Amino acid sequence: MFKRNVIANYLGQGYIAAVGILIVPFYLEQLGTEGYGLVGIFTMLQAWLQLLDIGISTTLAREAAKSKINTVNALFFKKLKFVVVSIFFTVGLILFLISVWAKNYIIENWLSTSLSGDTVTISLLAIMFSVTLRWCSAPWRSAIVGLEKQVILNITQVTITTLRFPCSLIVMSFSEEKITTFFKYQALIAVLELVTYFALANIYSPKATGSILPDRNFLTNAKSTFKFALAIGFTSSVWVVVTQLDKLILSSLISLQEYGYYSVAVIAASGISMLSMPVAQAITPRLTNFFEQGDLVKLKEQYANTTKLVAAIVAPASIILGVFAEEVLFIWTRDHEVVNGASNILRWYAWGNGLLALAAFPYYLQYAYGKLRLHVIGNVIFAIFLFPTIYLVTKSYGAEGAAKVWFVQNLFFFLCWTWVIHNKFLKNYHLNWLISNILPFTVGPVLVAIFSKLCLGEHSLFFTIAMIAIVSMISLSINLFIYNRPSRLWKK
Numbered sequence: 001m002f003k004r005n006v007i008a009n010y011l012g013q014g015y016i017a018a019v020g021i022l023i024v025p026f027y028l029e030q031l032g033t034e035g036y037g038l039v040g041i042f043t044m045l046q047a048w049l050q051l052l053d054i055g056i057s058t059t060l061a062r063e064a065a066k067s068k069i070n071t072v073n074a075l076f077f078k079k080l081k082f083v084v085v086s087i088f089f090t091v092g093l094i095l096f097l098i099s100v101w102a103k104n105y106i107i108e109n110w111l112s113t114s115l116s117g118d119t120v121t122i123s124l125l126a127i128m129f130s131v132t133l134r135w136c137s138a139p140w141r142s143a144i145v146g147l148e149k150q151v152i153l154n155i156t157q158v159t160i161t162t163l164r165f166p167c168s169l170i171v172m173s174f175s176e177e178k179i180t181t182f183f184k185y186q187a188l189i190a191v192l193e194l195v196t197y198f199a200l201a202n203i204y205s206p207k208a209t210g211s212i213l214p215d216r217n218f219l220t221n222a223k224s225t226f227k228f229a230l231a232i233g234f235t236s237s238v239w240v241v242v243t244q245l246d247k248l249i250l251s252s253l254i255s256l257q258e259y260g261y262y263s264v265a266v267i268a269a270s271g272i273s274m275l276s277m278p279v280a281q282a283i284t285p286r287l288t289n290f291f292e293q294g295d296l297v298k299l300k301e302q303y304a305n306t307t308k309l310v311a312a313i314v315a316p317a318s319i320i321l322g323v324f325a326e327e328v329l330f331i332w333t334r335d336h337e338v339v340n341g342a343s344n345i346l347r348w349y350a351w352g353n354g355l356l357a358l359a360a361f362p363y364y365l366q367y368a369y370g371k372l373r374l375h376v377i378g379n380v381i382f383a384i385f386l387f388p389t390i391y392l393v394t395k396s397y398g399a400e401g402a403a404k405v406w407f408v409q410n411l412f413f414f415l416c417w418t419w420v421i422h423n424k425f426l427k428n429y430h431l432n433w434l435i436s437n438i439l440p441f442t443v444g445p446v447l448v449a450i451f452s453k454l455c456l457g458e459h460s461l462f463f464t465i466a467m468i469a470i471v472s473m474i475s476l477s478i479n480l481f482i483y484n485r486p487s488r489l490w491k492k
Contacts, residue, residue: 012154016161017274023165024267025333028260030172034115035179037256040263042127042183044247046134064146064205065285077205084139092132099128115256119179126183133190140197146285149204156196164189241383246402249394258341262399265342268332269349272318276310276357287368299368300426307361307437312483315438316445316475318354320468322347323449327464348403355410358438362421374424378417382409444478 028036064077103124144153168185175181247266251259283306290299321328325347329339366375386409393401422430452471 012157013274013277015158017271019161019165021271024264026169030178033260034256037260038123040259044244045131064143065288088136092136096128096132122180123183126187130187130190133194137194137197140201143201147204160193245390246394250399261338261341262345264338265345266349268346269353272314272350272353273357275314275317279306279310284364284367287364291368304437308483310357311438311441312479314354314357315441316479318350319445320449320472321350323453324468327468331465344400345403348407352407352410355414359414359418362418365425369425374421440482441479445475448475
């Protein structure tokens with residue numbers, strides 16, 4: 001089931017990533033740079049709204065994985081779903097009403113744009129409605145992940161993505177008010193998404209006899225679950241602030257047009273993170289099951305093999321995208337202004353996202369153990385040092401400065417804090433993890449990418465595309481060969 005879920009996740013996430021990236025030039029053409037800046041605001045708000053999740057979605061996924069073990073866990077999960085529904089829909093309604101009240105302040109005091117007031121107002125209301133509904137969808141999507149029904153999840157996500165992105169171009173083609181039409185259409189798709197995920201989560205949940213209403217026994221047993229949720233929620237909140245603070249600061253310091261260029265770079269670099277998400281979705285419930293069954297040997301073996309798989313795929317993608325940032329942006333957008341404004345931002349975000357994908361593995365380990373204390377401490381320390389740095393650097397050096405800070409923060413987390421986590425949960429394993437599971441998959445891509453960049457020079461567009469494709473295939477082939485080659489070191 002694990003391999004099937006990984007394959008399904010890669011196919012699904014690969015399609016989502018490809019569509020999300022390939023659609024950008026069409027959006028720039030249809031919406032304009034300022035319109036696409038609003039899309040960037042849309043994306044940023046979705047990320048910030050995770051602050052209100054307080055770990056519920058992640059906890060629901062873990063409880064979904066445990067619900068398959070016995071009927072007691074299944075009944076607990078059934079009651080927990082009822083509690084989550086009540087919380088999310090109540091908070092969602094309050095949130096949307098607050099956004100309606102605050103819309104004038106946002107338009108007058110935050111955004112710098114030449115778009116008409118009506119266009120911005122309608123777009124912001126549609127954005128907040130969509131963001132709220134997508135936030136309410138998150139727990140049910142997580143529950144499906146925990147239930148390991150990831151094939152049907154990916155089919156659903158591919159369908160919704162097709163409706164959200166390619167089909168939106170068709171809808172906009174019938175309207176003169178393209179920006180407002182786009183965001184109204186996104187709100188409609190958000191409704192469909194919520195209904196679909198909610199239905200699937202309930203269909204695939206284990207059947208349990210008993211009332212869905214919480215009782216005294218549920219509240220007693222739920223204490224540890226809520227404690228775990230709060231730990232995840234606090235950590236997630238700090239991480240959202242850490243990863244989204246630059247975007248929030250930039251949205252008020254630069255024009256909406258410049259923010260559009262910045263958003264293009266961030267979207268392009270997000271493809272790196274998407275390469276690791278399929279494996280993350282599959283490994284968390286699997287590691288949780290191994291831990292609950294007390295099989296730590298299989299847990300460690302799964303952890304090591306999955307790290308190698310992600311490193312083999314993510315390392316070449318991150319390295320090549322950063323080295324060939326200018327070429328990739330021009331191939332993608334055919335716009336020299338976008339290339340000039342976004343290439344350096346893309347480079348640092350691509351490398352930073354590659355480090356982030358690998359640094360996330362110790363979190364998966366803590367998640368399986370149900371112990372997130374060190375993860376919380378690490379993120380708090382990280383945030384304390386990051387906040388003044390990100391503000392001063394962004395204010396002085398703009399988007400490119402923020403991108404460099406993003407890279408440095410992830411490099412620090414990868415080199416330092418992963419060692420602390422491994423030393424706690426897998427004694428004497430960290431050095432082996434770095435040397436055997438990650439390092440072999442970075443050397444080849446680095447050498448191939450740098451050599452090819454030096455030899456590229458000025459060539460035709462077709463030659464550039466062919467060169468990047470060949471470099472990518474060579475790097476990936478080298479890594480897959482290493483991944484499939486037995487090694488005594490890996491067996492330690």
